[in-house]
Amino acid sequence: MLQYTIRRLGWSLLTIWLISIVCFFIIQAPPGDFVSVLIAQAEEDGRRLSAAQIDVLRERYALDQPWYAQYFTWIWGILTEFDFGYSFRWNRPATDVIMEYLPFTILLAGGAMILTWFIAFAIGIYTAVKRYSAGDYFFTFLGFIGLSVPNFVLALVFMYIAFAFFGMTVGGLFSPEYVEADWSVARVLDLVQNLAVPALIIATAGTAGLIRITRANLSDELVQPYVVAARARGQRENVLLLRYPVRAAMNPFISTVGYAIPSVISGEVIVSSVLSLPTTGPVLLGALRNQDMYLAGSFLLILGVLTVIGTVISDLLLAWADPRVRRQHSGATE
Amino acid sequence: MSEAVLTETGADAAVPASSSPLLDIRGLTVEFPTEEKLVTAVDTADMAIYPQQVHCLVGESGSGKSQTARAALGLLDPPGRIASGQLLFHQSDGQVLDLATLKPRGRRMRHIRGGEIGMIFQEPARSLSPMHTVGFQIAEAMRLHRGLSRAEAYEAAVDALADVKIPRPELRAKAYPFELSGGMRQRAMIAIALAGRPRLLIADEPTTALDVTTQAQILQLLRDIQSEREMAILFITHDLGVVADMADEVSVMRSGQIVERQEVHRLFAAPEHDYTRMLLAATPKLRIKPTEPLADRATAPSTPGAQSADAEGVDKLATEQQAPKQRIPEQLAPEQLTGEPLISVRGLTRSFTLKSGLLGRTRHVLHAVDDVDLDILPGETLGLVGESGCGKSTLAKCLLRVEKPSSGTVTQRLTDRTPTEVAAAPEASLRAYRQQLRMVFQDPFGSLNPRMTVRDILAEPLRHQQVAVRTSGTGARRPEAQGTSRPITDERLVELLELVGLQAGHLDRYPHAFSGGQRQRIGIARAIATDPQVLVADEAVSALDVSVRAQVLDLMGQLQDTRGLSYLFISHDMSTVEHLSDRVAVMYLGKLVETAPTAALFAEPKHPYTETLLSAVPIADPVRQRSRQRVEISGELPDPTKKPSGCPFRSRCRFAEEICATDTPALRDVGPGREAACHFAEELDLTGVAR
Incomplete structure (x- = not known):
């Protein structure tokens, strides 16, 4: 297990390094460099940067150096000072922009993921055990609706229902009266309440997919001889269900960790726009459209790193949960 | 159907008159309603299993053997159901319980399962959960039926592994099923089935997925346990060799019906039903001399009823089409x-x-x-x-x-x-x-x-x-x-x-x-x-x-x-090989250890491994099988990456000496057309198949 972990981490570090190089080249891709953009911006404002100023800036970002030195300066800034560069669009350091949106996004995506797990776990098991029953058909129907209706449509519908029938304002982080308020129990409750609907909307699509996967996997496991064998030794139905087949069918749940983390950043752009949620998705979109390369590149880098981390976490979790993965990771080769 | 008539002659004679049956199956009918039709898997089957007896239920695939056993434990897969009949089980307190009336998921049935009737399955690899250690799964059964605490149950599980002759049980208890060999997995399954000290063990094709040497070891273990614990065994198999080796009583099943029930020696000596005769004729017996084709005998009783619904059983079409029967492949001298x-x-x-x-x-x-x-x-x-x-x-x-x-x-x-x-x-x-x-x-x-x-x-x-x-x-x-x-x-x-x-x-x-x-x-x-x-x-x-x-x-x-074809006929089934081959090559851990003309090899093996293999093959004749001199089969096939030095077989060989560890014996001439890779090939007097 330790060997496996070390090997897995080693590979992921290599992957992250390669990703950072790709991101660096994406940032460098548009014509002109960082300083020339600054000069152009200053001219627009009617100012003029002195030659000395320009030289200082060029030196600061190592623009007079070859590309690998520039890469090194860039990545060193990120590693040591968490300095992702400067966003021209926002006229602020990219780090500030990211940090403004990231925490809430993680909160929302994490909430959506947990919601997804709970719903999919319960309904997945139910539909697999009671296959072809009325309940199965009902949830299957519901699942397919969740799968096929675009999330932003759901968001609109939810907004309408919430407003028309419950008088709730869906959208944004807080209800109007709490936006400027100090932190208090009531404000936290309001935040949770406002989070619940978007989390539910984002969770729907993932839930529907996961229910189908769980149902299919568990259906396969339920007829395995080891289930019959457990029954034959006199184990109770509920205990043996959760202990044996469900345990074996859990792997897709663990795998979702891998792809849930990247969706934290990039996912749900439209839903966030519709619900005017301050998540990173719309910011990334804006950065890409405006060629705000440092911000976009930073997002891409964070996205890539999170994807790798997510995969590593789900791999390690899988190995921890499944002895077949844990104890067999050597293969025959020529 | 005409052949449904039960030939029961002699069945009663074999039964100890004094004892009443442990499990008395009366008129059991098991149905699987599907959308197109109603499939009757078991059709008014009668069978009585007496205490301390090994009762073999024999038949081909799809004959309803397993469903009969599963019905007794309420383990029928949906949509299967017991349509009619009784499953009378004599409990230790003298009460008679009809298992057919119990709720399959109820408390009383759960007590019967594992507590009164234990069961082992065909595929030990898939009958153990891959996500849990072997010790955990045995301990689970211990806790269910012996009321032990978690720690006590685990200790009892380790002891149980020792009881089924698994070496280093403390270590094996911590192993996952996929880390054990097939034989060890089946031993672990047996330990689970015995955890509740049942009085009846149902063994559903327990050795079919195993090698012949492992099969011999498992059968030996079952025999030992059966006599030690005074248990009855319902042994389901398709292999008449295993029947000849294990059975006291035999029931023959075909298309859901029990067509014959006999004491084992009588069944082999004087089968009553055409189907039994056909089965016996079709089973190669490590024959004494070349005989007529198997299929000739196999298809003799091809009655109209032979065509079962699932097209298994007798391959009817083929027998109609076949040209006049050819003789069996005569062995080339x-x-x-x-x-x-x-x-x-x-x-x-x-x-x-x-x-x-x-x-x-x-x-x-x-x-x-x-x-x-x-x-x-x-x-x-x-x-x-x-x-x-x-x-x-x-x-x-x-x-x-x-x-x-x-x-x-x-x-x-x-x-x-x-x-x-x-x-x-x-x-x-x-x-x-x-x-x-x-x-x-x-x-x-x-x-x-x-x-x-x-x-x-x-x-x-x-x-x-x-x-x-x-x-x-x-x-x-x-x-x-x-x-x-x-x-x-x-x-x-x-x-x-x-x-x-x-x-x-x-x-x-x-x-x-x-x-x-x-x-x-x-x-x-x-x-x-x-x-x-x-x-x-x-x-x-x-x-x-x-x-x-x-x-x-x-x-x-x-x-x-x-x-004029030549065949390279690869098989783990010695009796089939003996039936078809002119020459036989025996392989062990990647090396050829013996090659010889078939008759010579089976009569007088020159390599101890060949002797082991031959000894492990059950002969489909209770008289010959039970009078055989048995060679103790020790150990299991070693991990191929950890091949012993010198002679690869020395770790399991009863004749091994020092030279075997140092010198690898080469394949050399030991007789006309014969080669063996053993240092002592000429000196050893090895046991072949009695003729």
Whole structure:
């Protein structure tokens, strides 16, 4: 297990390094460099940067150096000072922009993921055990609706229902009266309440997919001889269900960790726009459209790193949960 | 149905008059309602299992054996249900309980399961949860039926592993099922089944998935436990050899009905029912002398009722189609085995490197095939036997060049008068060779493409053959010059089908429309389509039922006679090999340990491993089987990466001496046409199969 972990981490570090190089080249891709953009911006404002100023800036970002030195300066800034560069669009350091949106996004995506797990776990098991029953058909129907209706449509519908029938304002982080308020129990409750609907909307699509996967996997496991064998030794139905087949069918749940983390950043752009949620998705979109390369590149880098981390976490979790993965990771080769 | 009439003569005679049955099955009917029709899996079956008896329930696949047992424990898979009948179980307190009336998931049934009746299954690999340790699963049963605490139960589980003779039980208890050998898994299953100290053990084909040596060990263990614990066993099997070895009473089942019930010696000596006679006739018995074809006897009682709903059982169509019966393949005498070998293997080695450890730096080299010398002579059947994992299939793959040998030579005289080397030949030059050396596969279901019709399946090798002829010609195409480049006409395909006992009408059907035996016939037709000289049959009949197997074996014998084929017949089933082969090669851990003419090998083995294998094969005759001198089979096949030094068999050999650890014995002449790789081949007096 330790060997496996070390090997897995080693590979992921290599992957992250390669990703950072790709991101660096994406940032460098548009014509002109960082300083020339600054000069152009200053001219627009009617100012003029002195030659000395320009030289200082060029030196600061190592623009007079070859590309690998520039890469090194860039990545060193990120590693040591968490300095992702400067966003021209926002006229602020990219780090500030990211940090403004990231925490809430993680909160929302994490909430959506947990919601997804709970719903999919319960309904997945139910539909697999009671296959072809009325309940199965009902949830299957519901699942397919969740799968096929675009999330932003759901968001609109939810907004309408919430407003028309419950008088709730869906959208944004807080209800109007709490936006400027100090932190208090009531404000936290309001935040949770406002989070619940978007989390539910984002969770729907993932839930529907996961229910189908769980149902299919568990259906396969339920007829395995080891289930019959457990029954034959006199184990109770509920205990043996959760202990044996469900345990074996859990792997897709663990795998979702891998792809849930990247969706934290990039996912749900439209839903966030519709619900005017301050998540990173719309910011990334804006950065890409405006060629705000440092911000976009930073997002891409964070996205890539999170994807790798997510995969590593789900791999390690899988190995921890499944002895077949844990104890067999050597293969025959020529 | 007429043959449903129960032949019960003698059944009562064998029963101890004093005791009442432990489990009395009366008129049991099990139904599976499906959307199209109602399938009756068990049809008014009567059976009585007495205390301390081994009751064998024998029948072919789909006969309802397992469903009978499962019904008793309320373990029928949905939508199966007990439609009628009683399952009277005599509890230890003297009360009689009808298991058929219990709720399958109720508390009382759960007490019966494991507490009164234990059960072990066919596939130990899949009957243990891969996510939990073996110790955990045994301890679970201990806690359920002995009311032990978690810690006590685990200790009891370790003890139970020791009881089923697993070495180092503390260590094994912590192992996951996939880390144990098949034999150990089945021992662990037995430990689970015995945890609640049941009075009846249901064993559903417990040794079918195991090697013959492991089977012998497990059967021995079951016998010991049965007498130790004074338990009754309901033993479900299709193998009459196992029946002869284990049974006190036998019930024969066919198409859901019990057609005969007899004491074991009487059943074998004087079977009452036609079906029993057919089964007995179709089972190779390690015969005393060459006899008439198996299928002749196998199909004698082909009554109208033989056609069961699921097309299994007797492969009827084939028997109708077959030309007048040919004799059984007569074994060629050693002096008849002459001529230049068609394929000659020298020093063949196929090794794999296993990586483990950090960055895969620890490497184990596994020699799946290790320095093998072998000849296939014209017209002979060479049997290749050995436990699973000994390299039989890898050797076959090397011959076909599906695997590329690591070293050694394979010289063939199939495509040309002059010997040609194929072990390292480029892929492109192998086409003609592969048309002369063809393969029949084990799995009749997996080896035919379900999306191709029989026509496509048979035409495929012919199409490639034509391409081969065209491209191999020196410029000018001469389609008439060679018979092999005839166009692929329907007549040609029908001819092939009729050769294997199928009809023209089958040409446009898909594989799923055929039974297992028929599919294997299609597989054979495909193999002989290119008119090859050598067929490699890798466990080609292992997946088939007894009666169907006999027919396919006879077909192979006929084809050999009419087409002068040579066979490399790979099998773990010694009695089938004995039935078909002229010569036998025995393989152990990648090495050939003995080759000999069949009769000589079975009568007087020269290598201790051969003796072990022979001793492990149960002979389908209770008198012979029970009077045999048994050779203790010690240990299991070692991990191939940890092959013992010197003689690979020395770790399990009862004659091993110091020299065996230091010197690897080479295969050497030990008699006419015989070779053995043992230092003491001449001195040892080994036990063959009693004749």
